[in-house]
Amino acid sequence: MIHDYLSLSILLFCLGILGVISRRNVFTVFMSVELMLNAANLAFIALARLHENMDGHVLAMLVMAVAAAEAALALAVVILLHKHTGKVDTNVFSLLKG
Amino acid sequence: MAQNVSYLGMIPLLPLIGAAVVGILHLATCKKKRLPDQLYAVLACSTPILTFVLAVKVFFDLNGLPVDGRALTHEVFTWFEVGEMNISMGFLADPLSSLMLLFVTFTASLIHIYSIGYMAGDESFAKFFAYLNLFLGSMLILVLGNGPVVMFVGWEGVGLCSYLLISYYSEDRSNVLAGNKAFIVNRIGDFGFVLGMAFLFWAIGDSGFDYISLKTNAHMLAPATVTLVCLLLFVGATGKSAQIPLYVWLPDAMAGPTPVSALIHAATMVTAGVYMVARFSFLYVHVPTVGLIVAWTGILTALVSAIYGMFQNDIKKVLAYSTVSQLGYMFAGVGLAAYSAGIFHVFTHAFFKALLFLGAGSVIYALHHEQNIWKMGGLKTKLPLTYKTMLIGSLALAGCPPFSGFFSKDEILYSALASGHTGIWVVGVLVAGMTAYYTFRMIFVVFHGSPRDAHAYEHAHEPPAVMTVPLVILAIGALFAGFLNLPSLFGGSQQVTHWLAPSLAEHAHEASHSIEIIAIAASVAAFAIGIFIAYRKFGKGAEEPVYSGFSSFAYHTFRINELYDVLFVRPYKAIGSAIGNLIDAHVTDGPVQLIVWFYRQFGSTFKLLQVGYVRVYAIYMIIGLSVMSYLLTQSFK
Amino acid sequence: MLSQWLFYAFATVSVLGALGLILSRHPMNGALWFVVTLVSLAGLYSLLSASLLFALQLIVYAGAIMSLIIFIIMFLNIQPADIPDEKGKWAYLLGGCLAVIPIGLLLLKIVSSLPEGDVDIVGNGFGQVKSVGLVLFRDWLLPFEIVSILLLVALVGAVVLAGKKEMTQ
Numbered sequence: 059m060i061h062d063y064l065s066l067s068i069l070l071f072c073l074g075i076l077g078v079i080s081r082r083n084v085f086t087v088f089m090s091v092e093l094m095l096n097a098a099n100l101a102f103i104a105l106a107r108l109h110e111n112m113d114g115h116v117l118a119m120l121v122m123a124v125a126a127a128e129a130a131l132a133l134a135v136v137i138l139l140h141k142h143t144g145k146v147d148t149n150v151f152s153l154l155k156g
Numbered sequence: 157m158a159q160n161v162s163y164l165g166m167i168p169l170l171p172l173i174g175a176a177v178v179g180i181l182h183l184a185t186c187k188k189k190r191l192p193d194q195l196y197a198v199l200a201c202s203t204p205i206l207t208f209v210l211a212v213k214v215f216f217d218l219n220g221l222p223v224d225g226r227a228l229t230h231e232v233f234t235w236f237e238v239g240e241m242n243i244s245m246g247f248l249a250d251p252l253s254s255l256m257l258l259f260v261t262f263t264a265s266l267i268h269i270y271s272i273g274y275m276a277g278d279e280s281f282a283k284f285f286a287y288l289n290l291f292l293g294s295m296l297i298l299v300l301g302n303g304p305v306v307m308f309v310g311w312e313g314v315g316l317c318s319y320l321l322i323s324y325y326s327e328d329r330s331n332v333l334a335g336n337k338a339f340i341v342n343r344i345g346d347f348g349f350v351l352g353m354a355f356l357f358w359a360i361g362d363s364g365f366d367y368i369s370l371k372t373n374a375h376m377l378a379p380a381t382v383t384l385v386c387l388l389l390f391v392g393a394t395g396k397s398a399q400i401p402l403y404v405w406l407p408d409a410m411a412g413p414t415p416v417s418a419l420i421h422a423a424t425m426v427t428a429g430v431y432m433v434a435r436f437s438f439l440y441v442h443v444p445t446v447g448l449i450v451a452w453t454g455i456l457t458a459l460v461s462a463i464y465g466m467f468q469n470d471i472k473k474v475l476a477y478s479t480v481s482q483l484g485y486m487f488a489g490v491g492l493a494a495y496s497a498g499i500f501h502v503f504t505h506a507f508f509k510a511l512l513f514l515g516a517g518s519v520i521y522a523l524h525h526e527q528n529i530w531k532m533g534g535l536k537t538k539l540p541l542t543y544k545t546m547l548i549g550s551l552a553l554a555g556c557p558p559f560s561g562f563f564s565k566d567e568i569l570y571s572a573l574a575s576g577h578t579g580i581w582v583v584g585v586l587v588a589g590m591t592a593y594y595t596f597r598m599i600f601v602v603f604h605g606s607p608r609d610a611h612a613y614e615h616a617h618e619p620p621a622v623m624t625v626p627l628v629i630l631a632i633g634a635l636f637a638g639f640l641n642l643p644s645l646f647g648g649s650q651q652v653t654h655w656l657a658p659s660l661a662e663h664a665h666e667a668s669h670s671i672e673i674i675a676i677a678a679s680v681a682a683f684a685i686g687i688f689i690a691y692r693k694f695g696k697g698a699e700e701p702v703y704s705g706f707s708s709f710a711y712h713t714f715r716i717n718e719l720y721d722v723l724f725v726r727p728y729k730a731i732g733s734a735i736g737n738l739i740d741a742h743v744t745d746g747p748v749q750l751i752v753w754f755y756r757q758f759g760s761t762f763k764l765l766q767v768g769y770v771r772v773y774a775i776y777m778i779i780g781l782s783v784m785s786y787l788l789t790q791s792f793k
Numbered sequence: 794m795l796s797q798w799l800f801y802a803f804a805t806v807s808v809l810g811a812l813g814l815i816l817s818r819h820p821m822n823g824a825l826w827f828v829v830t831l832v833s834l835a836g837l838y839s840l841l842s843a844s845l846l847f848a849l850q851l852i853v854y855a856g857a858i859m860s861l862i863i864f865i866i867m868f869l870n871i872q873p874a875d876i877p878d879e880k881g882k883w884a885y886l887l888g889g890c891l892a893v894i895p896i897g898l899l900l901l902k903i904v905s906s907l908p909e910g911d912v913d914i915v916g917n918g919f920g921q922v923k924s925v926g927l928v929l930f931r932d933w934l935l936p937f938e939i940v941s942i943l944l945l946v947a948l949v950g951a952v953v954l955a956g957k958k959e960m961t962q
Contacts, residue, residue: 073815083823789895
């Protein structure tokens with residue numbers, strides 16, 4: 059049964075990758091990254107259940123905290139970029155300079 | 157055998173030190189406050205005089221030795237040692253080099269002193285003297301070197317100084333071109349010299365490469381090698397001593413200051429080729445065929461340049477062609493194995509030609525750098541001392557008995573007749589007549605008749621004593637130097653020939669006194685006819701002739717320069733630009749360009765990957781990860 | 794049996810939500826689809842006896858983070874013209890699938906080498922606030938503190954970045 063959970067985690071992770079590499083919308087890309095984090099969280103918790111050890115839970119909590127920090131920063135950057143160009147297209151930000 | 161004396165190394169070193177001191181002082185001060193010219197003059201003139209004193213000492217030391225052992229040597233240091241080649245920076249003074257040493261230092265001292273007056277007020281007075289001292293040092297290395305390699309150092313050194321001094325007035329582009337020409341033509345000759353040295357080394361160099369060892373081992377050489385070496389060395393001599401076909405640089409070399417023309421291009425450097433042939437007399441004496449080539453080259457050069465000399469307008473050009481002509485005589489002498497006669501002519505020529513050049517310098521100085529003889533005239537009254545000394549020099553050059561040129565030239569002509577080379581003798585006598593003609597043409601036009609340029613005539617004045625005293629001293633030399641080698645016919649004992657004998661592989665031509673009298677009579681007759689024609693044409697004043705036909709052709713030196721330009725210079729330039737434009741651009745640069753092209757293509761291929769889109773980089777990362785995963789899956793059985 | 798059925802239900806819903814996220818054109822639609830995924834993931838956590846994480850997933854993720862994202866999307870007032878015109882989206886998705894499949898296969902292979910276990914609800918406080926809190930404050934105190942600093946830095950950074958009037962050129 060645990061294998062099913064882990065397989066689901068892998069599936070969601072792969073969908074996250076797909077979202078990151080095939081979409082150009084900043085928000086979609088960003089949420090795809092969040093999706094990958096959640097897939098990892100699912101794997102942590104499934105494995106914690108398998109070993110009946112709560113370290114996995116703690117790790118999942120830390121991942122959530124990191125995700126929250128990331129969200130705050132990433133969204134600030136998105137606001138800035140939107141102010142700058144009026145676009146939410148990743149391809150607009152192709153010049154590697156200010 | 158050879159005696160080792162330590163002061164020998166000092167002789168070339170002194171002028172070199174002088175050159176360094178004067179040069180460094182000049183460089184250090186020329187941008188700021190100039191040091192007084194007198195200081196430089198004293199510094200620069202002291203070294204030739206000191207070397208002259210040493211040269212006299214060398215002479216007396218040699219004289220005190222037995223005839224067979226007359227050689228002083230000094231090995232300063234081992235220069236380089238490569239395999240079998242062991243070259244030491246060593247010096248050798250034997251009768252031949254001591255004679256050269258004496259007159260080189262003597263004329264150099266006088267010309268240094270003369271230059272103080274001639275160059276007075278020149279902007280780079282000190283530079284001139286530094287070059288002059290450098291030249292003297294190089295010339296002394298050439299003369300005193302104990303082997304061909306050391307000689308070559310001096311050989312190149314004098315070539316360099318010649319170049320520097322010809323281009324001395326470098327503001328004028330034509331002077332620089334003349335310097336370049338001298339240098340490049342000399343390089344062609346030097347190439348022959350180097351090849352000759354290389355063959356000589358290849359043949360017998362492994363058992364010592366100095367004159368003494370070479371002389372001992374000369375018998376081991378195959379006849380073909382001797383011929384080859386002698387021919388190649390002679391190519392070097394034609395370059396340095398301005399013989400056919402490489403004489404073209406010497407007339408152009410007159411662009412330099414007149415003392416330079418006197419010292420380098422008349423008295424000393426240009427005779428280096430003759431000295432070299434005499435030095436290698438132990439080789440040349442075995443190949444009479446090469447000797448004949450040398451003699452004919454010499455006498456033809458004498459003829460051709462005498463023809464040129466008859467139609468020149470520039471006083472220095474006249475003297476330059478006269479120098480080429482006299483050098484031709486010297487080669488005729490050494491080519492006919494009359495080495496002492498050739499060297500003796502070098503010796504006397506140094507006096508009277510230096511005198512003539514310095515005299516011409518006085519005239520030029522008096523007339524404010526006017527060199528065209530057709531703008532002079534009647535200067536006899538204005539420049540009496542210069543006139544007298546130049547007259548002595550001209551008589552010596554023309555071969556009037558008993559002036560020095562008569563004896564030395566006559567000895568060469570006599571050798572030609574005595575050894576049965578009548579053709580050379582006939583040409584030689586003809587040239588003697590022409591020499592008398594063009595010399596006195598110059599004298600008559602410059603000093604006799606009425607002044608052609610009244611303004612310049614009015615301002616002409618005798619130069620200061622510092623210039624006239626050397627003239628007088630040289631005039632005395634030109635008068636009496638001939639008596640040093642008085643032939644037995646006149647009751648002399650040929651002291652110079654006997655003095656030189658240990659150095660030279662000479663065999664005297666035995667002939668009756670009647671032949672000698674014929675030779676002398678012919679020379680004197682040629683001189684008389686030459687001077688008579690000159691007097692008839694120019695003695696009472698003449699206007700500048702209009703050259704046409706042959707004379708125009710001769711005035712333009714048979715268009716040899718143009719011929720060389722078409723034959724050598726332009727093809728060479730064409731080849732150069734062809735190589736530059738085709739081979740260099742396409743063949744040599746090809747691989748380089750290919751590599752550049754390859755990297756450029758490589759770069760632009762990879763540029764396609766560097767699009768700048770963040771997403772694309774993520775794709776690369778995922779592709780990499782994916783490939784890695786695939787490979788890991790395969791190995792995960 | 795019920796837990797198995799629930800698992801399949803939640804799994805299907807979460808995969809659907811993820812698909813909706815990566816396929817929807819407007820980010821707002823995507824965000825709402827993502828909320829669906831997050832909520833179903835919370836259900837899965839509860840099936841795995843992680844009651845604290847279940848609550849945190851709902852409160853922090855589906856609650857705080859997602860509402861922040863949605864707030865920003867609405868705040869920027871994105872017009873249809875601002876949304877990138879993704880012409881090759883389907884080609885990229887297809888290519889992306891090809892690139893991702895080996896990764897998924899490798900991970901699946903690793904998973905299949907793990908021991909299998911059942912997921913019955915565990916008693917004695919597993920996954921509850923007290924026991925997780927004990928582990929957190931005993932064994933993970935230092936990482937916890939570091940994360941707190943990270944959050945502080947992110948907070949300051951976000952304020953600084955978003956507070957800029959204009960980007961310096």
